[in-house]
Amino acid sequence: MNRSGRSGVAGRCGAVLLGALLAGCQVGPEAEETNGEELSPTETSLAALKPPHPAPLARSGPAVAYGDGKYLTVWNDERTGGVYGTRIRRDGTVLDPEGIRINIGDGAPGSGRPAVAFNGTHFFVVWNHSDGVDGVRVKPDGTVVGPVFRLIQTDESFNPVGVACSPKVCVVTFTIAGDSETVIFFVRVTKNGVVIHDPTRTLSSFPNFAGDAAVTWNNKRKEFLVVWSDEHGAGSGHEDIHGNRVAEDGTILDGHGFPISTAIGAQLTPDVTWTGQRYHVVWSDNRNGSPDIFGARVYGNGTVEDTDGIPISTATGAQTEPRIAHHNSKSLVVWDDKRTGVHRIFGARVGEDGVVWDPTGFAISQGDKPQEFLPDVAYGGGQFFTAYAGAEAILPLEPHFILGTRVNHQAEVKDSPALPLTREP
Template sequence: MEATLASLKPAHPAPLALSGPAVAYGGGKFLAVWSDERTGGIFGTRIRQDGTVLDPNIRINIGDGARGNSRPAIAFNGTSFFVVWNSLDGVDGVRVKPDGTVVGPVFHVIRTDESFSPVGVACSPDICLVTFTIAGDAETVIFFGRVTKNGVVITDSDRTLSPFPNFARDAAVTWNNQRKEFLVVWSDERGAGAGHEDIYGNRVKEDGTILDDDGFPISTAPGAQRTPDVTWTGRRYHVVWSDNRDGDPDIFGARVYGNGAVEDPDGIPISTASGDQTEPRIAHHNAKSLVVWDDTRTGAHRIFGARFGEDGRVWDPTGFAISQGDEPQEFLPDVAYGGGQFFTAYAGADAFEPFEPRFILGTRVNHQAEVTDIPALLLTREP
């Protein structure tokens, strides 16, 4: 018999997470994963469509520990979840069945002590593309690796997506099921120096063929464009990022056609509220995407969101509050769509500190921008 959250939640749970969550939908359930201070370093839990939290935390990494504060990434290939993270000696991953069973062994996308977060993953039914950043002596470069649906790593002869010497970081990736290719986006200095990063993209076929050489520009606005995310809508890509062209960081987006043509080269303002808007994440269903981000307009860190239409319209130009202050600081969101609703997972803590333990919280959001779970669901709890 499945227990409810209320029956499993301890009176005073201990914060265990070290980094923000990633979330995906598959097999009728959401799976949220995060970096954790317990042995293994990567844990997760499943959430039913009705908001029931099913697991007292699954140990996802059944191998060695993850690198401290390494935020994992997750995707669903139609059969299994693929979870990847930055480990002590490279980038590792594992498959998880929709029933919560972790399928070993852990696969090693790359063995190196020069990789660092964030990692990204997107899956076709047969291939998952994993993105990560490698640090050299005078550059950071976006790399990718491919993994079969059975968890077997494919050796690629050319794995770099960004040019070097150069500083590129913060890659994200999505799968285009119509063109049978992936789009990877990232933040890229291109010689302009820190504080002047732009957003670039590159398309990759399932067989590893790189379609856009060193990448194509998506946003080259003044100032810094950072921490992008991307989703395929069925008609085009939606790309979002944090953008400080007007001073404080705001959330901007652009639509990109499947052939790489950028429909909105100047960007579309999604949130230009007071304070800082950073770390956007995006998920799509029907004619709208839900964009979520870390927002300090109230002074504390909170999670806000806005709906971004297929036609470029922003349905919630002032944004709406997704987190409600269950924790003094709430930050590092992710979002996925499934079962008729969006699910947003995020970190919560007493203070905005990068290396302190924290809780992972979650809430459902419907197409009318209504938040279902107040207070938020508590996804981490003592074993």
């Protein structure tokens, strides 16, 4: 599950193979057939003990966004359609314990980690599958607004997908593989779910190997910043973090991108947020020999403020898969942490001035599951919300559960044990 030890293209190829394997898995029957025969009292009692649907089991890490007083967490699920979600109130109430089927189409089921963003009126959820990248809108009341829209049709798109929205359009990012390169693509879609076919949609240079794109919206400059991990001819193990700005009208502002971090070793799995004054970019960085969490501040014009990077967590063990959300004067960075030998979710607050408030990090997950990994984070309603996966062990193709917890500005975890966002058997 964890991408930290893989090269950019190897990790993406693994994700595609995983998606192909999962697409072939069969969903269990939702209810037993009775063929019109009446059940005996004993059989009726036993049937009443069975849940009406199989317990939702995830196959990827979750993604989360906030809008209209609710968090929407989405994940890749073993049930029909492959993409499900649930809404959570600010008080921690899980509104959809059975999950909402997000992919209501009859095409290929979603695979890998979906992405979600809020545009002011609707959540936009996007996902990869064996035939390309699809998406759909979801109202804050949980209604899925069809039809599903096709962003790109290809068997060469790779996870992860990313999405960020202005009030008018959303930008969706993904990786496309060619014969000798992988490049970062974007597609725009209107607030009404209409896909815009821009003439040029390539953000990274080629021939080259790039991947792991993430995107955020800058409401001050009316543009998006896309960040990704990029080999730039140096080979696997030497990936750097690059970025490119995209105007709301689809204009690419920085050619084939600009460097954000070119430190020695590999910089992987970046994420980005706009703070109202500048961008905060975070990534997993092995310049010290094992993966740590680093970050940098980037001005709205693309100038990198911290060219050497900001060390956010350099604890023992591997720290990978960072995600970031911002409010007021601080960002909350969360990540997958193995300082104790098992996967846990840790976090740290980073100020607008680049100062790390929690240099040793603090535990967000509390060990409710033996392994807790692949987090995401969003801000809304006066607090941060972190969603993550939890499992008995991390093994190939093993389904797991989705958990969540609220975290306030004082780094206090408000839900222990964590909120179960998917049911257990």
